[in-house]
Amino acid sequence: MEPLRRLGEATLALFTAVGRLSLFAASGIFHIFKPPFRGKIVLHQMVEVGFYSLPVVGLTAIFTGMVLALQSYTGFARFSAESAIPQVVVVSITRELGPVLAGLMVAGRVGAAMAAEIGTMRVTEQLDALKTLSTNPMSFLVAPRLLAGLITLPLLVAVADVIGVMGGYLVSIYKLGFNPATYLHNTMQFLEVQDVVSGLVKASAFGFIVTLLGCYHGYHSKGGAQGVGQATTNAVVTASILILCSNYLITELFFSR
Amino acid sequence: MTSSVAISIRNLHKSFGPKHVLKGINLDVATNESLVILGGSGSGKSVLLKSILGLIEPDEGEILIDGQNSLNMSRSDREDLMAKFGMLFQGGALFDSLPVWENVSFRHLIVDSMARGEAKQLAIQTLAKVGLSDDVADLSPSELSGGMQKRVGLARAIVSKPSIIFFDEPTTGLDPIMADVINDLIRGSVSDLGATALSITHDMASARKISDRVAMLYHGEIIWQGPSSQMENSGNAYVDQFVHGRAEGPIAMPVLKG
Numbered sequence: 001m002e003p004l005r006r007l008g009e010a011t012l013a014l015f016t017a018v019g020r021l022s023l024f025a026a027s028g029i030f031h032i033f034k035p036p037f038r039g040k041i042v043l044h045q046m047v048e049v050g051f052y053s054l055p056v057v058g059l060t061a062i063f064t065g066m067v068l069a070l071q072s073y074t075g076f077a078r079f080s081a082e083s084a085i086p087q088v089v090v091v092s093i094t095r096e097l098g099p100v101l102a103g104l105m106v107a108g109r110v111g112a113a114m115a116a117e118i119g120t121m122r123v124t125e126q127l128d129a130l131k132t133l134s135t136n137p138m139s140f141l142v143a144p145r146l147l148a149g150l151i152t153l154p155l156l157v158a159v160a161d162v163i164g165v166m167g168g169y170l171v172s173i174y175k176l177g178f179n180p181a182t183y184l185h186n187t188m189q190f191l192e193v194q195d196v197v198s199g200l201v202k203a204s205a206f207g208f209i210v211t212l213l214g215c216y217h218g219y220h221s222k223g224g225a226q227g228v229g230q231a232t233t234n235a236v237v238t239a240s241i242l243i244l245c246s247n248y249l250i251t252e253l254f255f256s257r
Numbered sequence: 258m259t260s261s262v263a264i265s266i267r268n269l270h271k272s273f274g275p276k277h278v279l280k281g282i283n284l285d286v287a288t289n290e291s292l293v294i295l296g297g298s299g300s301g302k303s304v305l306l307k308s309i310l311g312l313i314e315p316d317e318g319e320i321l322i323d324g325q326n327s328l329n330m331s332r333s334d335r336e337d338l339m340a341k342f343g344m345l346f347q348g349g350a351l352f353d354s355l356p357v358w359e360n361v362s363f364r365h366l367i368v369d370s371m372a373r374g375e376a377k378q379l380a381i382q383t384l385a386k387v388g389l390s391d392d393v394a395d396l397s398p399s400e401l402s403g404g405m406q407k408r409v410g411l412a413r414a415i416v417s418k419p420s421i422i423f424f425d426e427p428t429t430g431l432d433p434i435m436a437d438v439i440n441d442l443i444r445g446s447v448s449d450l451g452a453t454a455l456s457i458t459h460d461m462a463s464a465r466k467i468s469d470r471v472a473m474l475y476h477g478e479i480i481w482q483g484p485s486s487q488m489e490n491s492g493n494a495y496v497d498q499f500v501h502g503r504a505e506g507p508i509a510m511p512v513l514k515g
Contacts, residue, residue, distance in 0.1 A: 120353075128312050129350035133364045133413075134339040136332070140367070 031143035045148030065167025089168030103206030115235035118218025153207025269318035296474035343414035
């Protein structure tokens with residue numbers, strides 16, 4: 001009976017956690033639409049989430065594009081399909097690698113920072129202080145961060161897409177000897193609006209996931225410095241897993257026939 | 258209920274899992290009175306204070322603020338009720354991301370949408386009342402000493418002229434001189450505002466200085482209450498042991514003897 005009891009406990013704990021996270025998300029979304037609107041805080045968070053993530057996401061994108069071109073070339077050369085490289089690079093970057101890698105990098109940078117900041121506020125009673133000052137932490141801290149994540153990640157991924165395709169272009173032209181005009185022509189000809197749109201929708205979902213889990217784990221942290229550290233780790237791990245799971249679901253939504 | 262009672266607590270219970278922390282608290286705080294709740298660590302002082310502030314939801318009982326049951330209020334009514342309150346947290350709980358003056362004027366800036374210039378002036382005036390000069394206003398809380406952080410916290414608690422002020426261990430972590438300075442500031446601020454004060458502490462020097470009346474909380478129950486002048490001769494063995502800081506007595510400390 002002991003294994004069964006443990007299985008039951010684990011299942012209940014999982015459902016409790018999912019329920020708490022869902023209620024937290026619903027409250028966060030509700031406060032995005034409920035006045036007062038915190039435009040300045042949203043803008044500040046957009047700079048934190050987007051602008052300061054540009055270097056790390058840009059570097060990730062350019063090297064991913066470069067490696068993609070190189071790997072595709074060595075692989076495709078085996079059956080004389082080298083000319084498909086522009087198409088492979090642009091579709092891989094816009095549909096998958098741009099949003100997923102940007103989401104994972106932002107989870108590591110922004111999600112962790114949010115969990116640590118809000119977690120520290122929790123253990124130093126700053127969240128309680130907000131309430132005693134007639135300010136709802138969901139409205140003041142969580143909703144602006146969720147909105148910033150929703151808006152900023154697609155912008156960040158749009159930039160990452162361009163940088164990633166440029167990485168593939170540079171390797172193809174200067175190392176593999178492709179004709180620049182033909183490369184760009186093939187890239188543009190093969191690219192469809194849906195490729196870019198699906199990537200940007202994914203980015204928006206990932207932005208929401210990263211900020212939600214950063215806020216959620218920080219908000220519920222306890223036990224001093226160790227609790228804040230645990231919250232930070234949990235925020236990054238759970239956001240990364242949810243990004244990968246939701247990536248499949250959104251891909252299924254857009255491209256399953 | 259007479260209008261001279263600012264806070265009235267009736268049969269308040271709170272448990273965390275199997276641990277019954279508050280066991281039917283009954284307590285009144287009169288308007289303009291300074292009540293200090295004494296009690297050792299783990300006696301339920303913080304839970305009681307946080308329950309009154311609405312930061313913890315009690316399992317059972319009533320908390321009447323100026324005759325209104327605060328436990329039945331909607332979230333927005335509770336946020337309005339908070340405008341009557343000022344709170345000095347044990348660790349200050351200042352917002353690290355904001356300069357000192359924005360901490361002090363937080364409610365005016367965020368809730369009342371006061372112009373920044375006006376809010377800064379108000380903050381500087383209030384900082385002066387707690388003995389801090391205007392050059393502190395633009396510093397970050399992390400640049401301040403513990404005593405200065407307490408004073409900024411006190412300035413934040415009194416800036417909106419609340420009718421009820423709560424003090425959570427106001428002198429913890431301070432040297433005796435700074436603790437006395439804070440006690441004087443608390444006494445002065447409360448009497449200037451004509452406010453009701455509810456403090457929790459285990460610092461007897463602080464309790465003697467800032468209280469009109471004292472209540473002793475032990476194992477989740479109020480075991481004695483009376484004027485602070487009677488605290489030294491309460492006739493209650495628990496209070497006597499606590500007030501005089503004796504190791505021997507009915508309050509047993511869980512210390513392993515080897």
